[in-house]
Amino acid sequence: MSTKKLLILPGDGIGPEVMREVARVAAWLGRRRGITFDISEDLVGGTSLAEYGVPIREEVIQKAREADAVLFGSVGDPKWAHVGFDKRPEIAILKLRQELGLFANLRPAKVFDALVDASTLKPDVVKGLDIMIVRETVGGIYFGEPRGIETLPDGQRRGINTEVYTTHEIERVARVAFDLARKRQNSVCSVEKCNVMESGLLWKEVVTDLHAREYADVTLSHMLADNCAMQLVRNPRQFDVIVTGNLFGDLLSDLASMLTGSLGMLPSATLGAVHSDGRRPALYEPIHGSAPDIAGRGIANPIAQILSFAMLLRYSFGMQAESDMIENAVAAMLGTGLRTADIMSEGMARVGTDVMGDAIVREL
Amino acid sequence: MSTKKLLILPGDGIGPEVMREVARVAAWLGRRRGITFDISEDLVGGTSLAEYGVPIREEVIQKAREADAVLFGSVGDPKWAHVGFDKRPEIAILKLRQELGLFANLRPAKVFDALVDASTLKPDVVKGLDIMIVRETVGGIYFGEPRGIETLPDGQRRGINTEVYTTHEIERVARVAFDLARKRQNSVCSVEKCNVMESGLLWKEVVTDLHAREYADVTLSHMLADNCAMQLVRNPRQFDVIVTGNLFGDLLSDLASMLTGSLGMLPSATLGAVHSDGRRPALYEPIHGSAPDIAGRGIANPIAQILSFAMLLRYSFGMQAESDMIENAVAAMLGTGLRTADIMSEGMARVGTDVMGDAIVREL
Ligand SMILES: CC(C)[C@H](C(=O)O)[C@@H](O)C(=O)O
Ligand SMILES: CC(C)[C@H](C(=O)O)[C@@H](O)C(=O)O
Numbered sequence: 081m082s083t084k085k086l087l088i089l090p091g092d093g094i095g096p097e098v099m100r101e102v103a104r105v106a107a108w109l110g111r112r113r114g115i116t117f118d119i120s121e122d123l124v125g126g127t128s129l130a131e132y133g134v135p136i137r138e139e140v141i142q143k144a145r146e147a148d149a150v151l152f153g154s155v156g157d158p159k160w161a162h163v164g165f166d167k168r169p170e171i172a173i174l175k176l177r178q179e180l181g182l183f184a185n186l187r188p189a190k191v192f193d194a195l196v197d198a199s200t201l202k203p204d205v206v207k208g209l210d211i212m213i214v215r216e217t218v219g220g221i222y223f224g225e226p227r228g229i230e231t232l233p234d235g236q237r238r239g240i241n242t243e244v245y246t247t248h249e250i251e252r253v254a255r256v257a258f259d260l261a262r263k264r265q266n267s268v269c270s271v272e273k274c275n276v277m278e279s280g281l282l283w284k285e286v287v288t289d290l291h292a293r294e295y296a297d298v299t300l301s302h303m304l305a306d307n308c309a310m311q312l313v314r315n316p317r318q319f320d321v322i323v324t325g326n327l328f329g330d331l332l333s334d335l336a337s338m339l340t341g342s343l344g345m346l347p348s349a350t351l352g353a354v355h356s357d358g359r360r361p362a363l364y365e366p367i368h369g370s371a372p373d374i375a376g377r378g379i380a381n382p383i384a385q386i387l388s389f390a391m392l393l394r395y396s397f398g399m400q401a402e403s404d405m406i407e408n409a410v411a412a413m414l415g416t417g418l419r420t421a422d423i424m425s426e427g428m429a430r431v432g433t434d435v436m437g438d439a440i441v442r443e444l
Numbered sequence: 445m446s447t448k449k450l451l452i453l454p455g456d457g458i459g460p461e462v463m464r465e466v467a468r469v470a471a472w473l474g475r476r477r478g479i480t481f482d483i484s485e486d487l488v489g490g491t492s493l494a495e496y497g498v499p500i501r502e503e504v505i506q507k508a509r510e511a512d513a514v515l516f517g518s519v520g521d522p523k524w525a526h527v528g529f530d531k532r533p534e535i536a537i538l539k540l541r542q543e544l545g546l547f548a549n550l551r552p553a554k555v556f557d558a559l560v561d562a563s564t565l566k567p568d569v570v571k572g573l574d575i576m577i578v579r580e581t582v583g584g585i586y587f588g589e590p591r592g593i594e595t596l597p598d599g600q601r602r603g604i605n606t607e608v609y610t611t612h613e614i615e616r617v618a619r620v621a622f623d624l625a626r627k628r629q630n631s632v633c634s635v636e637k638c639n640v641m642e643s644g645l646l647w648k649e650v651v652t653d654l655h656a657r658e659y660a661d662v663t664l665s666h667m668l669a670d671n672c673a674m675q676l677v678r679n680p681r682q683f684d685v686i687v688t689g690n691l692f693g694d695l696l697s698d699l700a701s702m703l704t705g706s707l708g709m710l711p712s713a714t715l716g717a718v719h720s721d722g723r724r725p726a727l728y729e730p731i732h733g734s735a736p737d738i739a740g741r742g743i744a745n746p747i748a749q750i751l752s753f754a755m756l757l758r759y760s761f762g763m764q765a766e767s768d769m770i771e772n773a774v775a776a777m778l779g780t781g782l783r784t785a786d787i788m789s790e791g792m793a794r795v796g797t798d799v800m801g802d803a804i805v806r807e808l
Contacts, residue, residue, distance in 0.1 A: 156639060170639045200677055205564045221585075221607060222640050229642050236611040239646030243585060243607070247600045273691070275520060275534045276586050278593050282603030307733075309695045310702040313564055313677070327637070331695055335673040343674070369671075 084397050086117040087147035089140070092126030092160075092169055093370025094380035095153025101382035101437030102151065102389045108441050109402060120147075124176075125155025125169035125370070136172040141179050149396035150176065150363040151389055154370035173365075177217045180361040181352040183249070184256040185215040185329065187367055188346060189316075189336035194414045198423045199341030206316060211336055212264065213322045214257040215329025217350055219249045220279075222326045245279045245325065250286040252353065257323035258295040265320035267299040271308045271328055283325065305332070312336055337367045344368055344381030344422040347388035349395060362396045364388040378432045381420040383410055386440060409443035448761050450481040451511035453504070456490030456524075456533055457734025458744035459517025465746035465801030466515065466753045472805050473766060484511075488540075489519025489533035489734070500536040505543050509725070513760035514540070515753055516729035521736045537729075541581045544725040545716040547613070548620040549579040549693065551731055552710060553680075553700035558778045562787045563705030570680060575700055576628065577686045578621040579693025581714055583613045584643075586690045607643045609689065614650040616717065621687035622659040629684035631663040635672045635692055644669075647689065669696070676700055701731045708732055708745030708786045711752035713759060726760045728752040742796045745784040747774055750804060773807035 090099035109115040122140045123131055135155070144150050155169040176182065191199065191209040199206045224242030231237050254270070261268045270287040272280030284302055291300045303311065305328045311318060312332065316339055324332060337346050346368075352361035366384030374380055387410060394403035418439050419428040431439070454463035473479040486504045487495055499519070508514050519533040540546065555563065555573040563570045588606030595601050618634070625632045634651040636644030648666055655664045667675065669692045675682060676696065680703055688696060701710050710732075716725035730748030738744055751774060758767035782803050783792040795803070 165642065165645055168639060174640070200566055200569045200679075201564050202566055224604075227642055229646050232610070237646055237650075238608060238610045239641075239643030240588075241607045241641045241643045243605045244602060246596070246602045273694070275532060276538070277603075277605045278529065278591055279603030279605050281529055282593050282601055286601075306694045306698040309673070309699040310707070313699060313702040315564075327691075328695075330637070330670045331673045331692075334670040335677060335699065338674040338677040 083116060083118045084149070085147045086119045086392075087143050087150045088119060088121040089124045089150060089152050089172070090121070090127070091124050091153035091155040091172065091370060092157040093154055093372045093375045095125070095155070095370055096127070097375070097378065097433055098366070098380050098382040098385040099153050101433060101440070102385055104437055104441050105386055105389060105406060105444070108444055112444070113402065115399070115402065124172035126157040126160050128172065129160055129163060129167065129169060135167055135169050136175055141175060144176055144180060144363075145361070148359070149392050151392055152176070152363050152365035153385065154366060154368065156370045157372045157375070159372065174222065176363060177350060178223065180363070181218060182350040182361060182363055183216060183218045183352060184253050185217045185348060185350040186256075186260070187213045187215060187333040187337065187348045189213065189333070189340050190342070190346065191340045192342055192345060192414070194411075195340075195342050195345070195423055197341070197425045199339060201313075201339055201341075206339060206341075209316050209340060211316065211319045211322060212260055213324070213329060213333040213336055214253060214260065215333055216249065216253040216325050217329075219245055220326035243277065243279045243327070245283060247282070247286050250283050251290050254287045254290050254323055256351065257321050258291070258298050261298050261321040266297070267301070267320040269301045269303050269308070269319055269322050271303050271305050271322055271324040271332065273305045273328070275304060279325075287323070308332055309335060312339060333367070342423060343384075344420065345383045345387065347384055347391045349391055360396075362392070364392040378434065379421050380433050381422050382433050382437050386410065386437075405444055409440050412443040413439045447480060447482045448513070449511045450483045450756075451507050451514045452483060452485040453488045453514060453516050453536070454485070454491070455488050455517035455519040455536065455734060456521040457518055457736040457739040459489070459519065459734055460491070461739070461742065461797055462730070462744050462746040462749040463515075463517050465797060465804070466749055468801055468805050469750055469753060469770060469808070472808055476808070477766065479763070479766065488536035490521040490524050492536065493524050493527060493531065493533060499531055499533050500539055505539060508540055508544055508727075512723070513756050514727040515756055516540070516727050517749065518730060518732065518734035520734045521739070523736065538586065540727060541714060542587065544727065545582060546714040546725060546727055547580060547582045547716060548617050549581045549712060549714040550620075550624070551577045551579060551697040551701065551712045553577065553697070553704050554706075554710065555704045556706055556709060556778070558775075559706050559709070559787055561705075561789050563703060565677075565703055570703060570705075573680050573704060575680065575683045575686060576624055577688070577693060577697040577700055578617060578624065579697055580613065580617040580689050581693075583609055584690035607641065607691070609643045609647060611646070611650050614647050615654050618651045618654050618687055620715070621685050622655070622662050625662050625685040630661070631665070631684040633665045633667050633672070633683055633686050635667050635669050635686055635688040635696065637669045637692070639668060643689075651687070672696060673699060676703060697731070706787060707748075708784065709747045709751065711748055711755045713755055724760075726756070728756040742798065743785050744797050745786050746797050746801050750774065750801075769808055773804050776807040777803045
């Protein structure tokens, strides 16, 4: 097996400091298991703006194309608001998704037994919760044209964005959801706003047709996005896999992960189509954002970033054993009662980013 | 004072059965307080489709224009899905909002002390919660052109919707939010997705400018829509007034009201601009939908519809005393322990729609 090419992009905000803990885990794998990667690291988002004046360079996108997998931190520090819409830090992740064709963002919302109390929801509502949200990430209103702000003859301004979805874009992401459901509870809920938007109407029709043609064994239901937001609060355990568009997926997956009380624990994967040579572009990142309010204070939870790395090892590098080891080490560390501020509860020991990273490496 | 013109539109699903309880409250006001209205009632949504083949007739819109206020039930029974997108029941409410220029939907999310336990959130997270969401309702992606589904040369289809917001549309709804905040906790959070959408960028700029020009005494903050969905779950009491566009408002207000555990209790008002003759078009409706799954079973909670009527009396008819009486009667009835299924908890007495309506009239 040739050495796997891993591109690491810490980003801005807490990205770099949680990524540092991943480096220690990777170093341990090299030292103790003789596993090495062909790692390169680069700047994106705010840190790239500071160094190069752009949120992501062409050569970084090229490196990402050539890598076997990308481990991403987070971007979005608002201190870069002055650079304008076309250069904002977020462009880094939006361009990577588009240029690599990373159309399916898999975002688990899972409640860890040890952390049931960290949720703001009642324990009996969320205990055992395990949802997977499949969010479309290269289409919809994020990328549709026309878009922009124009000035009207009377001096008023007008902001415009366009939501567009084609049969093909809907089918390929729905396929990912159905395939995942077959390995889980075999149930998919497709979410749109078909009572108001034609793009949602098409979404519902295409998912329904695909289901009838190829996935009749999977249970399929449909839900309006506003109702889904409510149902996630009322009774989240009714869901197994949710599949939805880019914008609804953005809100609903953040909502779902906050239900778990473990936002700082949740990794995600964004996948592209399998290439003719068998490779599949993939990017892994924590669900949480760059949290600039706590950046640089050494208190961020490194678990989501470390579990994103474990997910990468499993799905892109086929290293099940190592992935299991890391996940088990995280669980063991939690068992010893260490907690960062975001998941702190009574009787536990509050620690910072590096102490928690240390403790995870020690449990490996 | 001339007799006020009230147009009642029960709609479909549970609309008609909860509206029946309002009729009893209105009858009581006539009998005991000598207050009469010039009431007319008409069909909209599914019931209009059944009778007239359209979700709303031109003459109903005309009646609504001439009324001093409209009391709306709910529409959206999916059994009408076969009539197609252009005739769906939801057109009734969408057309009323547009034709009457009802641009500001005020949606409270309030936790009633007696019902704290009905929430799926922990009591210490939601006790005393009192948020007002101001949602823009005649613009955005709900109405923007171009829209529709087109077939491409290769046979694929493409669904399109357009989000459009102008300076004027943003300003007028923000003004409603700032004015409301001054009567509440004096704080407004403006919600958009300016890191991805230019319409959101314009939204943020216009709200910021208006604030600096006319409302510098109000505390203004900005939040991304995905973060807002999370913050509503994490710590909903951080908010006072939230102002946002049509689509985000749809999801976030449903989410916020579900947090309270009292969805069946919450009324809403949708207001237009004050006309030159001093009249202000207004429509009142419950926050819950038409709930076709429980329609006709006599178990729906009539409180939101009754409180919508109380809100109408207060804001459109200037009848503070009567509005207070109705709100107090609802509170007194809850104090006796009667509960419909949706707000049922241990030790309370479960009753149906009409028993609860009866009990409220008895407390008047
Ligand atoms: C950073 C931002 C552009 C991004 C998005 O909106 O997709 C983020 O919120 C996410 O969910 O990954
Ligand atoms: C019935 C539907 C068109 C409507 C909307 O989406 O605005 C409803 O969900 C609401 O929130 O009032």
